[in-house]
Amino acid sequence: MNDNKPEVTPIERPVLTPPGGHKKVLLHSCCAPCSGEVMEAMLASGIDYTIFFYNPNIHPKKEYEIRKNENIAFAKKHNIPFIDADYDVDNWFERAKGMEMDPERGRRCTMCFDMRFERAALYAHEHGFPVLTSSLGISRWKNMNQINDCGHRAAAPYDDVVYWDFNWRKGGGSARMIEISKREHFYQQEYCGCAYSLRDTNHHRKSQGRAPIKIGVKYYGDEEENS
Numbered sequence: 158m159n160d161n162k163p164e165v166t167p168i169e170r171p172v173l174t175p176p177g178g179h180k181k182v183l184l185h186s187c188c189a190p191c192s193g194e195v196m197e198a199m200l201a202s203g204i205d206y207t208i209f210f211y212n213p214n215i216h217p218k219k220e221y222e223i224r225k226n227e228n229i230a231f232a233k234k235h236n237i238p239f240i241d242a243d244y245d246v247d248n249w250f251e252r253a254k255g256m257e258m259d260p261e262r263g264r265r266c267t268m269c270f271d272m273r274f275e276r277a278a279l280y281a282h283e284h285g286f287p288v289l290t291s292s293l294g295i296s297r298w299k300n301m302n303q304i305n306d307c308g309h310r311a312a313a314p315y316d317d318v319v320y321w322d323f324n325w326r327k328g329g330g331s332a333r334m335i336e337i338s339k340r341e342h343f344y345q346q347e348y349c350g351c352a353y354s355l356r357d358t359n360h361h362r363k364s365q366g367r368a369p370i371k372i373g374v375k376y377y378g379d380e381e382e383n384s
């Protein structure tokens with residue numbers, strides 16, 4: 158590493174073609190670990206993309222800032238424009254009312270994806286991005302069909318925006334997501350993001366005799382170094 162070029166995973170990748178053959182994409186990103194592989198895959202295909210970070214679900218603010226700053230740093234490394242959208246957390250809690258006890262992948266998550274994609278699709282429409290995609294679906298903890306439904310629903314009102322429901326997990330994408338996260342020593346979040354997922358994850362940990370989550374302490378690759 159002496160030419161200041163950011164490190165990328167050294168593999169041959171198939172050329173990706175976004176819908177309509179467009180080369181300009183708005184990438185809704187939830188965090189650096191999930192978007193790392195998506196970013197590299199689009200870079201390898203010469204796709205001109207901008208990151209849109211709108212995740213008012215993430216709680217508490219300390220966790221939000223850590224996830225966002227990690228994503229900003231990785232975007233800077235690759236010279237990718239980064240749109241830092243609102244943290245309108247009050248709006249998120251308002252929309253989650255009545256769904257506080259719902260399980261993950263249920264109604265509350267549909268609302269959460271809808272909310273984030275609605276804002277991203279509006280931004281895409283107002284700023285000339287013909288294609289919207291997201292890093293959310295790369296995580297194996299997520300229901301991809303649920304995410305894709307929300308993405309298509311958000312783009313539907315706009316004739317000039319289409320949601321790209323590419324499966325970023327395939328072709329080794331899931332494994333590279335972990336590989337890149339370790340290489341970059343990304344912060345490793347231990348719950349999905351909202352206050353309710355933090356609560357439920359801690360309940361689960363307690364039932365297994367594990368300590369509650371500590372915000373800001375776990376990083377990819379640390380376990381291997383310490384083992």
Ligand code: SF4
Binds near residue numbers: 261
């Ligand atoms: S569990 Fe995750 S996707 Fe579901 S509402 Fe909470 S932050 Fe959103």
